[in-house]
Amino acid sequence: MVTIDLAKIPVREANELIRQHGAEGQDVEVINPDARHHIGVGLTSAINVKIRGSAGYFCAGLTDEAHFEVDNNVGWGLGDNMYSGSVVVGGNAGAIAGVAIRGADLVIRGNMGSRAGQVMKAGTLCCAGNANFMAGYMMYGGRIIILGDSGERVGEDMAGGEIYVGGDVQSLGSDAQVVDVDGPELDEIRAFLDRYQLKFKGTFKKVANAGKKLRYATSERQVRSIPFFTFSGETDYWNAKVQEDLYIKAQIGRYRIRGYGGARELPHLSDLAFKKDLSQSGHEPDPVSKVNMYTEIGGINGATPLKLSMPVMIAPMSYGALSRATKQAVGMASSLSGIAENTGEGGMSDAQRDAAEQLIFQCLGGRLGWNIHDMKRANGLEIYISQGAKPGFGGQLMAKKVTKELAEIRGIPAGIDLRSPSRHPDILGADDLVIKVEEFREATGYKLPVSVKLGAGRVRDDMKIAVKDGFDFVELDGMQGSTGAGGAEVMEYVGIPTVAAIMEALDALEEIGVRDKIQIVLMGGIRDGIDAAKALCLGPDAIAFGTSTIIAGGCIACMQCHVGQCVTGIATQDPEHEKRYQPAIEAQNIHRFLESVRWQIATVTHALGYTDVKQLNRDDLVALTPEVAAITRLPYEPGYRDRHLELKAKVG
Amino acid sequence: MCGIAGIMYKGERDGLHAAQALIDMLDGCQHRGPDSTGFALYGQATKGELKLRFFVGQGDEAVAAVARIQETLAQHHATIIEDEHIGDNYRVVVEFGGDVQEFAYAMEHAAKVISIGESLDIVKDVGGAHEVDERYAVHKFTGTHGLGHVRLATESDVKPEAAHPFWATGFADIAIVHNGQITNYWKMRRRLEQRDFEFRTDNDSELIAVYLADKLSQGIALKEALRTSIDDLDGTFSFLVSTKDEIGYAKDRLAVKPMIMYENDDLIAVASEEVSLNRLFPGQALNTKEPPPGSYNTWSRST
Missing domain, CATH: 2.160.20.60 (Glutamate synthase, alpha subunit, C-terminal domain)
Structure with missing residues (x-):
């Protein structure tokens, strides 16, 4: 002894x-x-x-x-x-x-x-x-x-x-x-x-x-999905979406649950344009070789950072909402493109660990699949507080997806409508959170970056707390972020848009003079390399893609992720459906998408006259709408919209 | 978002240690609140005398504030017995025999009051327990009981005036330290403002202090005021309150915020975490008690 x-x-x-x-x-x-x-x-x-x-x-x-x-x-x-x-x-x-x-x-x-x-x-x-x-x-x-x-x-x-x-x-x-x-x-x-x-x-x-609350009393009737374009359109007041909503609520008598992203038009990156005329760009045959894109995330307090070949990561998405094969494909793609993947809720599978060279392990309030052994084999640890699609709410996984195998990994009874706790048992304030972050660092010998995932709500306060609690970086998720299952109204109406979130975050850090004490990874409805380049101009250290990678990997956007019978084998736990998904092939598709992102970010950076993505800055942007001008404090230049349309018409 | 501490020595002789004990206890839980630290200390009271402490800052700003304070004191027939400019504070002891609430509001309009009391003196500033002690010589205070607080600023700025403890604006000798969040803050505040109470901050801890002081001024016992506070205040809270001769606590029904206490023949100590209590008794295992949700209690000086 x-x-x-x-x-x-x-x-x-x-x-x-x-x-x-x-x-x-x-x-x-x-x-x-x-x-x-x-x-x-x-x-x-x-x-x-x-x-x-x-x-x-x-x-x-x-x-x-x-x-x-x-x-x-x-x-x-x-x-x-x-x-x-x-x-x-x-x-x-x-x-x-x-x-x-x-x-x-x-x-x-x-x-x-x-x-x-x-x-x-x-x-x-x-x-x-x-x-x-x-x-x-x-x-x-x-x-x-x-x-x-x-x-x-x-x-x-x-x-x-x-x-x-x-x-x-x-x-x-x-x-x-x-x-x-x-x-x-x-x-x-x-x-x-x-x-x-x-x-x-x-x-x-x-x-x-007593068994009264484990399952919703009446399940939602399965309906033919309305195409996203119709679904998100607001032209017709009592449109097909509104009608469907009313029919189903008349049956179930409660809020509806659906998957996928928000459908409401919100101020977003598409309301920003580059100030410099980029119509002549694209002549450089190899922009990627002309621009330094290497980015390290998570090392500012001495932990081993994530080493990213470009300022891009995969957004956290759960094994549970997504099939094991999908998580595997996304992991493989992240390795092929030299970026980092994130487990999301529900634990780390061997397949995912093997596929992703750099993997962040996410800890949620239900501690579903959370454990010391996987912490030790992760490259980063992340405390999930909330997500952009449904800030303040826990995850929802309908019974159909809570299979025996999945339930075992999560340590829960199979076949329940799982409503993950919306908060952590041991994080009831910023003061408890300090002690929790320290616990993670103690458990892993202070080697791993510890990050926090924040859905955009009270970003100003949350960012200050994140710095004071010693996080290495924040994954900041705007309202345009998607989810495997969430209350329909929550997805549309709760939270603040991605562009507003990053502005509040940067303002908060500036107010207390600590921009260099934390890094920011911005996400929430970022669709391609152009969106990414604009987002980077606003000031985060990196951005993350979720839904885009899923679509690149075969998602057909039917918005039925929550049901568990995904025909593409992505948002399902049913082996019959999952076997349609071919991870090796989809990994290549996702990888090619990520490379298109790399090419686009490099092209824009090069065309703006820079040699490093870190040189992108807000002076490169103008706002196309008064709303986004007000949010971002960028000059309102509606004239750029005409130029943008003209360019589009020419190219189209 | 913070850590709290309170101590009361039962015997007169040990009273000298209250300030030093609070410094040690707060240093023990500084991880809960690195931004600012504060102390509410109760010293010897002299009949007809009031202690006042203000934030005045430094330089010209301080000179102007002190001039305003002295002018207002004169207007209210408060005679200065002693005064000093220490750190960013101006501390003054006056002879005063009028209505304290009216006097206090007038002083509030003249400068930023930290505390007013016959016995109470609040010291609070940005930084850790030892830094604040160094700046204001807290360990030299003599007194039998007091409260302490370390703060992690979340919703309001890191300013000395947003630090705790909070004085019950307008009421002498009442202080509070609070960990949590009062969610019906505005509803309760408007109710008190209807009755002409004034608030100096938007901090929910000030509300608790004024709420309790109002009850006390109606002749309601502190214990009873704490009991009703659990019904009237909504949210998550663990708070400590002190008066000239009592300390008390209340804890919300959801038991969200921590609190732990230790009592022996000499003292009662309460803190957010046992690690603070153990600072008073290094190397000893203490027989501590965690108060249940929705509970409250008071202790008074036996003398």
């Missing part, structure tokens, strides 16, 4: 030592912990760690196989996301003990705080004292054993798993009910209690899901 004294060295150094001793199979004792945060985070070796005193937030978080003993109390987020192993706490635990665990035994000899076991998937969380408010909140699986009283609203919106209460069930949460306990279950509980020398003589009440 090696002793580590936290009165002498900081936690960061201590964690490195603990991991080193772990690799050697050496047990560790930590003295003078004094409730410091992140003790033991990121440990993946089967050693014993004894903490002589109290530990702070995320004690034993993001670990696998290790066994922890804490003599006294622990702070919030005990055992966050643990896979296997155990923690025994001699005193009390703060809020969200056992958050998002995927296995492991957690034993708390005292009381535990609110929302214990939130979004847990498997394993056992046992509290010998009393639990507090909303124990088992949104849990998907595993079991919670409470020897004392349950606290108010136990089992709030639990989707799966069991909660056994030895004391009083003070009140039941939404969609929870008390059910009978059978003999074998009790035997297992007794065995568990014996294993940890917990004495309990009473009987248990069992709380489980």
Whole structure:
């Protein structure tokens, strides 16, 4: 047993030592912990760690196989996301003990705080004292054993798993009910209690899901899709889209869900033009060789940056909304073009990891598929706060797509209409977020860039928080961003447009003088290299493509992504549909699209007289509409629209 | 978005440590709020005397502000006993026997008031606990209890006047530190403004302070005022309030914002995180308590 004294060295150094001793199979004792945060985070070796005193937030978080003993109390987020192993706490635990665990035994000899076991998937969380408010909140699986009283609203919106209460069930949460306990279950509980020398003589009440909210009561009728052009047109007041909407709402009695992007006309990059007349450009046969496009993202605070052959990335899109084959194709294309891919929600598949040379691993509130092992093999970590298509809302994955295989990766019951939590269990403010970001850095040895995905809402405040919380870069997603499934009205009416988002972001950073302290990747309805070049002129460090790559890879834009029967095999989990999708071929299509983007950005940059994409700037642009002029503070030059149309007519 | 701390020593003799204890506790949770740090300290009160502290800045700006302050003090028959210009503050002790609320509003119109009280003195500025201590010699304060706050500025700017603790504008000796967000802020503020209360900032913490001070001035006990605050205030909050002889807390029903407390024979300490409490007792495992959602309590000086 090696002793580590936290009165002498900081936690960061201590964690490195603990991991080193772990690799050697050496047990560790930590003295003078004094409730410091992140003790033991990121440990993946089967050693014993004894903490002589109290530990702070995320004690034993993001670990696998290790066994922890804490003599006294622990702070919030005990055992966050643990896979296997155990923690025994001699005193009390703060809020969200056992958050998002995927296995492991957690034993708390005292009381535990609110929302214990939130979004847990498997394993056992046992509290010998009393639990507090909303124990088992949104849990998907595993079991919670409470020897004392349950606290108010136990089992709030639990989707799966069991909660056994030895004391009083003070009140039941939404969609929870008390059910009978059978003999074998009790035997297992007794065995568990014996294993940890917990004495309990009473009987248990069992709380489980009541099944009223797991699925929407009436499914949406399948209809023939209206072509996007008609769908987005606003010429006819009571048009086909409005009528369809009313018919379906008359059936289901709630908001509708659909996939794909927004359909409303909004101020966008198409309302900007280049100030310089580029009609004579295009004569340079090899613009790519004339322009430096290499861009690094994520390295400004010392992490290993993503190395991009051009200032372009793939936007986060989930495995779940998209098929495994599609994620694989996008990953392959990202490698072929020398840029970075992003897992989106729902975990990292081996196929995707192998396909993408540079891969950002995204962490969402449900922690679906999130785990320490994939964190360690990622090239960047990203905390999703929201997305442009539906800022403030969680993901939606209809039952048809929640197959057995997908459910297993995510750690949830199969066949439910999955409404991912709209917020993180352990990020309830900018102050908690600081501690969360630090946890990720601790777990991965401060090597990986940590980014935040922000849907454009209150961009000004959010950007300031992002800088203060120490993120390396922001993926800023405007209202024109698409989604696999979202409330139809939300997609059309919530958020702010991409051009407005980047302006607010830059203004915010300028206000507090920190533009050089964070990088920005802008996304949300960027369609091609010309859009990309205009976007880059506005000031982000890079841009990202989502929907464009999906369309390049065969999407037919039917807007039925949420249904799960995608005929192209893209937005489906049905093997029969998925087998139509040929990842190797589609990867080439997506790659060729990305190369067209490279060519277009290079051509515009070269034609503007520059040799480096970083020279693109807002003085190169004018606004074609008063709205976009007001948003961007660029000169309003409607005359350029005529020139633009003239040029189009000539070329057309 | 921040960290909070509060301490009350039960015995008179240990009272000297309150300021130093708060510096240590806030240093322990500075990660929750690197932008600014503040202290609400309660020293010896002298009957008929008021302590006032203002933001005046430096140079010509400060000279002009101090002149306005002194003029307004004279208009309200407040006689200066002692004064000093320290950091960006002007601190003055006056002899005053009139209506405090009217006097306070007049002073507010003259300059940026940080606090007014017989016993209360608020020190707050940008920077960490040690920086603010260095600038204002916080550790030299003597007193039995007080509150502290570290702030991460989100919705308002990083300005010293947006730092916490907040004084209950118009009411002597009442201070508040708050972690969270009051979502029915404007509704509650308009209700109080209808009754001629004035607000100096758009910060929701000032609202809580004025809300509680209003109840206290109606003769309602602090504990009862905290109880009703949980019903009346909407949002996520953990806050601490202090008066000349009491400290109290309230926590919202959703238990979104952290709070942890420790009590022994000598003291009561409350903080956002146990790591702050442990700063007072290095190397010891403490028997702490996390207050449940929707709870409130007060402690008063036994003397």
